[in-house]
Amino acid sequence: MKAYKQRARLWRAFVIRLPYLWLLLFFLAPFLIVFKISFADPVLAQPPFTPLFDWTQAGWGVLQATLDNYRFLVSDNLYALSYLKSIWVAAISTLLCVLLGYPMAYGIARARPDVRFILLLLVILPFWTSFLLRVYAWMGILSTKGLINNALLALGVIDEPLQILYTDTAVFLGIVYSYLPFMILPLYATLERLDIRMLEAASDLGARPMTVFWDVTFPISRPGIIAGCLLVFIPALGEYVIPALLGGLDSLMIGRQLYDEFYANRDWPLASAVASILLVILVVPMMLLSRYQRAAA
Amino acid sequence: MRPKRHFIVMSLAFGYAFLYVPIFLLILYSFNDSRIPTIWNGFSLRWYASLLDNQQVIDAALLSLRIALVSATAATVLGTLSGLALAHMDKFRGRLVFTALIAAPLVMPEVITGLSLLLFFISSEAMIGWPAQRGALTITIAHITFSSAFVAVVVQSRLAALDRSLIEAAMDLGGRPFAVARDITLPLIAPAMLAGWLLAFTLSLDDLVIATFVSGPGASTLPMLIFSKVRLGVAPDVNALASLVIVIVGLGVLVAGFVMRRRQVGESHPTSATDPPHVVA
Known part of the structure; x- marks a missing residue:
């Protein structure tokens, strides 16, 4: 009975998590990136925008947001x-x-x-x-x-x-x-x-x-x-x-x-x-x- | 009595004419033997023949078909799981977010989805080196993502219409979850999965905007090729190509619709499998 319950839980986790993770990764995360880039400055580079955090400065991420x-x-x-x-x-x-x-x-x-x-x-x-x-x-x-x-x-x-x-x-x-x-x-x-x-x-x-x-x-x-x-x-x-x-x-x-x-x-x-x-x-x-x-x- | 019958009949006649006359005219003029697409100059198959010689068109069609086959299949797997989760698993953490993530792709303007996926792929490439290049793979991922939401809604509505006690009985009798899913649930939702697959296939075949955003150099799908041609105006060979696509897809959907209706005669929801996802949500 215990094994049965465990299997049921595993199946449930699989059914929910596979599509959930996919959508989080390929649908929600992209929107967050768009939102992030909307606060960046355009620069002539590839990719053509400034990073939100500048990690090069003394190990600290420096917020570079612009409105x-x-x-x-x-x-x-x-x-x-x-x-x-x-x-x-x-x-x-x-x-x-x-x-x-x-x-x-x-x-x-x-x-x-x-x-x-x-x-x-x-x-x-x-x-x-x-x-x-x-x-x-x-x-x-x-x-x-x-x-x-x-x-x-x-x-x-x-x-x-x-x-x-x-x-x-x-x-x-x-x-x-x-x-x-x-x-x-x-x-x-x-x-x-x-x-x-x-x-x-x-x-x-x-x-x-x-x-x-x-x-x-x-x-x-x-x-x-x-x-x-x-x-x-x-x-x-x-x-x-x-x-x-x-x-x-x-x-x-x-x-x-x-x-x-x-x-x-x-x-x-x-x-x-x-x-x-x-x-x-x-x-x-x-x-x-x-x-x-x-x-x- | 009821609102005036004439008015209803007139509206139906006008509405269906509005929906179908442009398509029939397009097909009619694809047989026009004239360089100027709007002046009738006799019947001809020359524009269809010219399609067969056009390697660019054939390559784009093959690429589109390949992407549509792969993305529809993957979207059916993911979408069926999502549908199961939404219909049969009442409480889990993040259910609200999950529901929103299924509902949003159905109406999200394509420019937003396309732009955000492209920026995601570019950022991901910059951080972990994947995807190394954009093209068929990135288009396929984009198509899986939005079509799986459509499949999920179709499957969920089918599950909602089913008698859940059948599945619960099998579980209570000690059936292993996967075995129950395979032997009981799967046969019951197979028509919805097929409808979802078809829908995902045609959505992928049809997508222009998202594919344009996430594609890279060298990967041009059929809609991208057609769009680049028609931006400049009406072209006779595009008429032929468009007619072919519309007739093939239309016949496929009609046949599927009638087959599903025959299979479902006697069931209480005769149209559910062919209903588009929005309505049955």
Whole structure:
């Protein structure tokens, strides 16, 4: 019996510790390093930043932290604008996803079971196929020689091609297109549990359709709405591919700024500071998400 | 009565058209016999043929497949263990941190994950000399890390839906923990593990941003190659390549979805194995 207990303990330790250590090493530790480097000075060396502790001086680690990177980020309007712009773009896209995703999720939840399976699969399928390629597909549609412009020109609606690609409109389209399944699925999960008899009871008792919706359907789906919004908002905020492919040169999304700071300017400490602030902005939405995902499941 | 039916049907029609028309147009134009990708000039397979001659594309595709196979398999092992820990081990030290470490990679913006892993690899190289160079290995490690979180959520939701008493009974009857895991738990969660593996595989195949950060000179995955081409605009051979990837992955997922549905007929959670991880969390 003792040996049995010992084996159980060993197995338990193995199951927990192997993935735990992996995530601590390759997920948590990297963030701490980013945080650390964000307090360093950029130098022309490899790696191009000063160490946080200088061990060479008399055996004592001398702390070499600087707040310059953060000071620069706060004082430079470009970055403040980028953060605000990213929040704005992510928020509007999230709202558009709700407006389109809610009726779709409702329709799927109300469909016959066999139809529902197909409809669900069709929502999930884009989630599995290449994100990059689906964003790319829009480039051919939106460009000045693209399908939309060709169609509008042929119909005589416009005389000159519209500039849609490389504008904010294209970025909104790209985000809604890419993240719509993330909105529909948690909404569906809550709406699926909606008992149709509750709606019938409400209307039998004389409630008008809109009243039924606002008083019965909407409150039940609220955890799904919140989870869906966060699932769209959080990744959209740091999005790189969509503004890089569909946005204009002036599309000041913070994910793109971070990438450029790192590769074009090679200022790693500043890029780390940009990432650290972005992470701080995301902490609250992420904590909310873990709460509401449990509620929506 | 219910909200207006027409409105719902219209929304569904519009929504699905929105999701699928761009993909169909992309596939249609990949057969276009014209250098200018948006002007239709007759049917042709020339862009597909040109892919076969392009050694750069073939090398990148092979590298991506290799990374995806290895990382999906390792992520399934790690993710299954994580799922077991989350679903069946109620109390352990650091459970809260562990839960957060599983949840965070699912939504973390890729630029942050990519940047932090790159800086981690560079610091580690400076301190202990490992990894000596960045490339396939570092990309694989990065992919294992974020995909294992997705696998964990899929497996955990499957375990949560299962009758736990079956496993507890086996344990109570004196089954050795590993034997119980192998003979009882594993067959029960196999469909979820397969779904998790598939998800990890496609995530790895699709990843651009993290791979770009942690890769080194000479190691270019398929998405990295495609991105470098499409940054300059639409190109007909990329249309062909994109269509191939989308059709192959799409068919694979459809087949897997239907197979799993047939296997699960009669069970109480018909869609759980094909549900994406976010929803079933």
